[in-house]
Amino acid sequence: MITPLCTLTYGTQAKIKKINGGLKLIKRLNEMGLTIGTTIKVVSDSCGGPVLIEVRDSRLAIGRGVSTKIYVEE
Amino acid sequence: MRQPSYTIALIGNPNVGKSVIFNNLVPGARQHVGNWPGKTVEKKEGTFTHYNTLLKLVDLPGTYSLTAAAEDEMVSRNYIIQEKPDLVVDVIDASNLERNLYLTTLLLELDINLLLVLNMTDIAEEKGYKINVKALSEKLGVPIITTIATKGKGLVELKEAILKAAQSPTKKRNLNYGKKIESIIASIVELLKKDPEIAKNYPLRWLSIKALEKDEQVLDIIRDSPIRAELMEGYFMNANKVLGEDPDIALADARYEQINKIIEQTLVRGKRKWTFTDILDKVFLNKYIGIPAFFALLWAVFQFTFEASAPFMSLIEMFFAYLSGLAAQIPNEIVASLLADGIFSGLGFILTFTAPIFFLFFALSILEDSGYLARVAFVFDKLMFKLGLHGRSFIPMLLGFGCNIPAIMAARSVEGKKDRLITILTVPFMSCAARLPVYVLIAGAFFPANAAAAVWAMYIIGIFVGILFALLLRKTILKGEPAPFIIELPTYKMPTIKGSVIHMWERGVSFLKKAGTYLLVGAVIIWLFSVLPWGVEPGSGESLIGLLGQTLQPLFAPLGFSWQIVSSLVFAFLAKELVVESLGVIYGVAGEASIQAALIASITPVSAFALMVFTLLYVPCLATVGVIKKETGSWKWTLFAVVSEIAIAYIAALLIVTIGGLLV
Numbered sequence: 211m212i213t214p215l216c217t218l219t220y221g222t223q224a225k226i227k228k229i230n231g232g233l234k235l236i237k238r239l240n241e242m243g244l245t246i247g248t249t250i251k252v253v254s255d256s257c258g259g260p261v262l263i264e265v266r267d268s269r270l271a272i273g274r275g276v277s278t279k280i281y282v283e284e
Numbered sequence: 285m286r287q288p289s290y291t292i293a294l295i296g297n298p299n300v301g302k303s304v305i306f307n308n309l310v311p312g313a314r315q316h317v318g319n320w321p322g323k324t325v326e327k328k329e330g331t332f333t334h335y336n337t338l339l340k341l342v343d344l345p346g347t348y349s350l351t352a353a354a355e356d357e358m359v360s361r362n363y364i365i366q367e368k369p370d371l372v373v374d375v376i377d378a379s380n381l382e383r384n385l386y387l388t389t390l391l392l393e394l395d396i397n398l399l400l401v402l403n404m405t406d407i408a409e410e411k412g413y414k415i416n417v418k419a420l421s422e423k424l425g426v427p428i429i430t431t432i433a434t435k436g437k438g439l440v441e442l443k444e445a446i447l448k449a450a451q452s453p454t455k456k457r458n459l460n461y462g463k464k465i466e467s468i469i470a471s472i473v474e475l476l477k478k479d480p481e482i483a484k485n486y487p488l489r490w491l492s493i494k495a496l497e498k499d500e501q502v503l504d505i506i507r508d509s510p511i512r513a514e515l516m517e518g519y520f521m522n523a524n525k526v527l528g529e530d531p532d533i534a535l536a537d538a539r540y541e542q543i544n545k546i547i548e549q550t551l552v553r554g555k556r557k558w559t560f561t562d563i564l565d566k567v568f569l570n571k572y573i574g575i576p577a578f579f580a581l582l583w584a585v586f587q588f589t590f591e592a593s594a595p596f597m598s599l600i601e602m603f604f605a606y607l608s609g610l611a612a613q614i615p616n617e618i619v620a621s622l623l624a625d626g627i628f629s630g631l632g633f634i635l636t637f638t639a640p641i642f643f644l645f646f647a648l649s650i651l652e653d654s655g656y657l658a659r660v661a662f663v664f665d666k667l668m669f670k671l672g673l674h675g676r677s678f679i680p681m682l683l684g685f686g687c688n689i690p691a692i693m694a695a696r697s698v699e700g701k702k703d704r705l706i707t708i709l710t711v712p713f714m715s716c717a718a719r720l721p722v723y724v725l726i727a728g729a730f731f732p733a734n735a736a737a738a739v740w741a742m743y744i745i746g747i748f749v750g751i752l753f754a755l756l757l758r759k760t761i762l763k764g765e766p767a768p769f770i771i772e773l774p775t776y777k778m779p780t781i782k783g784s785v786i787h788m789w790e791r792g793v794s795f796l797k798k799a800g801t802y803l804l805v806g807a808v809i810i811w812l813f814s815v816l817p818w819g820v821e822p823g824s825g826e827s828l829i830g831l832l833g834q835t836l837q838p839l840f841a842p843l844g845f846s847w848q849i850v851s852s853l854v855f856a857f858l859a860k861e862l863v864v865e866s867l868g869v870i871y872g873v874a875g876e877a878s879i880q881a882a883l884i885a886s887i888t889p890v891s892a893f894a895l896m897v898f899t900l901l902y903v904p905c906l907a908t909v910g911v912i913k914k915e916t917g918s919w920k921w922t923l924f925a926v927v928s929e930i931a932i933a934y935i936a937a938l939l940i941v942t943i944g945g946l947l948v
């Protein structure tokens with residue numbers, strides 16, 4: 211099932227399926243390691259706030275505005 | 285002066301250790317180092333010699349790509365592309381190879397002379413990584429040096445490699461981005477060759493890739509070319525069709541694919557271990573205790589500052605009281621007064637606060653070096669997002685606790701023009717170290733039992749007013765959505781006593797320098813104002829300072845400030861330390877206790893609290909005003925900042941006096 215990143219809870223692993231945003235945002239996410247098909251792991255969710263994920267060996271904090279635009283599949 | 289033979293640029297992702305390397309290579313360099321992304325915001329040049337060859341080294345702001353999103357990243361891109369250094373040193377965090385290599389692929393496309401540094405190999409090892417450096421170097425076609433910059437390991441080899449690479453540039457190697465993309469690139473290269481002007485001046489493969497990515501500067505280059513129309517319509521349309529998606533995205537995917545292929549053959553990841561960082565993040569980023577934990581830490585900082593500095597303060601005070609006593613015995617009346625009442629009572633008094641300022645810097649550098657600072661942005665993002673603000677702004681704001689000037693400059697790492705402007709205008713409400721002496725003095729006099737708590741309250745009020753002000757701006761003149769918030773959180777690093785002491789020392793020394801220059805001149809001027817016209821009782825109502833204070837005092841009567849306080853606030857426009865300094869001169873008594881007694885006699889505790897808040901919120905110092913002008917590039921915004929700060933300070937102080945009057 212495809213859901214926005216912000217709905218995932220602590221410890222879940224998921225694959226990025228789609229990024230709903232302008233090309234600028236997509237490029238920014240790409241260069242920070244988030245591309246379609248990348249596996250991510252949620253390290254801390256803060257319900258309504260930012261999500262902390264592990265991707266390609268780094269820890270990224272993703273703000274609420276962005277995490278609703280990234281769609282993932284568990 | 286000898287001209288450097290080669291120019292070498294340090295580039296890399298944020299927080300990989302570029303500045304530590306720079307400081308190690310360039311004798312005497314003191315670039316700001318700390319554990320969060322985005323410290324270096326402008327390029328910094330220095331030179332070093334190796335085997336008699338003089339080399340220029342340039343430390344650049346960290347960046348994730350060569351298509352800048354924030355002001356600081358723009359600096360790096362422009363430097364590499366326009367200044368064309370002889371050698372580019374790409375610093376990589378060895379414990380985060382995969383994402384770091386993305387920038388490397390972009391640099392490889394640029395067809396420049398490149399050297400890789402795998403830094404933080406100690407952390408990679410802790411993580412259980414085994415990197416086959418030789419194979420990696422072969423696959424990328426670039427020489428690689430491994431280092432642990434903080435321990436100075438590998439730096440001699442690095443110097444050696446830098447000189448060698450600068451003297452004999454390595455041949456370029458292109459990564460293969462797969463059939464589809466490569467054939468599109470090849471066809472564009474063929475087309476570009478038809479324009480001799482372009483073919484002569486640019487690496488064509490790079491130009492083709494950037495044109496596909498619709499890079500604005502590259503499109504500018506092509507704008508006047510006869511082949512433009514053909515490229516735009518025929519080739520780009522075709523690329524979209526063949527790839528089935530935007531070429532930008534296809535290229536990013538292709539780059540990561542190459543990286544993964546290379547990593548598979550060169551990196552063995554050990555089993556993922558439960559790390560220190562995991563444990564700390566469970567606590568500090570927890571949705572319930574994250575914010576309370578921040579305030580608790582802040583409280584601990586001030587408790588520490590107070591307790592640790594108290595004995596030192598009495599020592600320094602005794603020393604200046606002694607000097608002042610000696611000076612009073614000098615036969616020449618004017619010299620005696622200048623030394624005893626001006627320098628030793630004024631400047632000497634502010635110097636007693638060296639102790640808390642040093643300890644505050646020590647505590648803050650622990651927060652910075654540990655990696656906690658970036659976490660605060662995360663913890664507050666939820667609240668900030670709801671208010672339409674940017675969590676990233678919190679990093680410059682907290683830096684403001686040390687000094688507002690670098691904090692305002694740090695706002696360059698905040699994405700989005702409006703977000704950056706809001707951050708710049710918010711920082712001055714953050715209580716810098718120069719305001720601390722005022723709090724220590726007043727809180728010590730009026731709230732001796734809860735002095736640390738009263739000071740802590742100032743910092744919280746500062747944050748609170750800052751957020752409210754930002755919100756107000758967002759809802760009125762700087763409307764808009766916050767720029768997307770994405771920040772990389774560094775792994776926690778154990779701050780070393782040595783590192784923190786060095787940090788404390790460097791900043792503390794800059795305070796002492798300020799004391800030796802501005803504050804000394806300030807003391808002399810204030811003393812002059814207090815003794816002229818010559819013959820009046822120094823610091824009395826008949827002196828210039830008295831006349832000044834009494835003229836303006838009616839404006840501050842509703843706040844209950846005496847004229848002495850009003851004069852000191854006027855001088856403190858130059859620097860906040862002057863509040864304390866002028867009180868020392870005006871009351872003409874040496875020592876904290878006697879000035880405190882004089883204050884208690886002249887204002888009520890409620891007014892005293894209002895005075896602390898007023899000092900907190902009004903214009904930090906002249907230098908900050910200068911930086912606001914420089915960073916916003918606009919007198920209009922600078923004036924706006926100054927006026928709004930004074931207005932807010934006045935309103936807040938008035939509120940306190942009014943409410944306090946009802947309660948007490």
Ligand SMILES: Nc1nc2c(ncn2[C@@H]2O[C@H](COP(=O)(O)OP(=O)(O)OP(=O)(O)O)[C@@H](O)[C@H]2O)c(=O)[nH]1
Pocket residue numbers: 296297298299300301302303304305316317318319320321322323324325344345346347403404405406407431432433434435653777
């Ligand atoms: N353990 C370890 N820590 C390191 C090493 N090199 C640097 N650091 C730490 O990493 C952090 C970042 O170092 P900086 O030199 O400020 O990083 P930078 O690349 O200049 O960062 P920006 O200017 O923000 O782009 C600091 O806390 C350093 O002490 C290393 O080899 N090992």
Ligand SMILES: [Mg+2]
Pocket residue numbers: 302303304315316323324343344345346
């Ligand atoms: Mg740096």
